Structure formats: C-alpha cells, structure tokens
Amino acid sequence: MKRFSSQICAIVLLCGLGAELVFALTEDECTVTPDQVPVCCKEPKAKEEVKEDKTREELGKKCVENNAKGKKANTDEEEFQIAECVDECIFRDVFGYVNKKTNKLDETAIVNTFTKRFDGNSKWKEATQKVAKSCLGESGKDIKASSKCKSGALQFLRCYTRGVFLNCPAESWENTDACNKLKVLVQKCPNVYTILQN
Secondary structure, three states, X not given: OHHHHHHHHHHHHHHHOOOEEEOOOOOOOOOOOXXXXXXXXXXXXXXXXXXXXXXXXXXXXXXXXXXXXXXOOOOHHHHHHHHHHHHHHHHHHHOOOEOOOOOOEOHHHHHHHHHHXXXXXXXXXXXXXXXXXXXXXXXXXXXXXXXXXXXXXXXXXXXXXXXXXXXXXXXXXXXXXXXXXXXXXXXXXXXXXXXEEO
C-alpha cells in the first residue's frame, strides 16, 4: 500500500522538479517498483520554465497535508482515493487545471500549458499536445462512482505520462536494452510505472 504514498511524493515533485511517476495497480507480472524503472525519456528544458514560488510550493504542501497526512488507508482502493484527492487539489489549486465551479479538468488551460512549454520544439510540442488531448477524453472513464474526488486529475496524469513515454521523440529516448524492454512492458501493461524527467 506504499505505492500511493510514493505517488503523493511524485506529485509534489511534479510541482517543483518536473518529474512525474505513474504507478502500477496490479499485483501480477505488470507490477514494477520505482527503483526498477530507469529514466528513458528526458523532456527538453521548456522554452519558458514556470517560476516556482513559495506560494505555489506551499499550496502543493497544503494539498498533501489536507488530503493525505494522518490518513491511514486499509485497502489499495482507499489509498487510490487519497491519491485522487491530492492530485485533484494540486491540479486545481496549484496549476489551475481543474475548473473550480464545475470540478472538471480545464482542457484549455492544460493544452495551453503544453503549447507554451514546448513552443520551440515542434516534436515535443506535437507529441505532448496530442497525448494531452487524447488523455483529456479518456480521463473521466476510469473514475469510480465511489471516488470522493472525481475531476480525473490522477487518471489524466497517469494517461499523459504513459502516452508521452510511449511517444517519446527519438532524440530524447535512451535507446538501451532496459528502456526498450520497459517500453514493451508499458505497451502490454497500461498501469506500469513510467518516468518522465527534465
């Protein structure tokens, strides 16, 4: 059950360091732990790096504290729900990716981020926009009726990271045996860990 507490740390990294992790939700051959996952796809430095300020950092910490700190999950589903709420809070309060009135992902805000982020790199801009648009359409499908936080932020993040990993531009791909084996596994197992790092 430590998978989702690790994910909470990963989302905090997303706020500050640009790293994203996605976690396996099965206990079969598709399960991989973070220490087994090499960094295979390195994002280029964005044209305009988002300036991290204390306010944004504090908002991210508050999301973790308000949604995860002191909460004990007895099942994987409870842990998943905690992670959903942490991600939703970060998407809403830190990045403005969740519309506060409708509690739905804001497609315009998300797509605009990728338009600006990779403006000087056509391959990355095209790959990330395509994946983001596809994942926006898919993210609502995996939300359970029992979920407390239903924006689809966690589902979008998982889909996006996997999609970019599988469509990583050739110049950014680490063409090693370990990475190529992981790519085959990710194609077979949609919930396996993937890492993007800049």
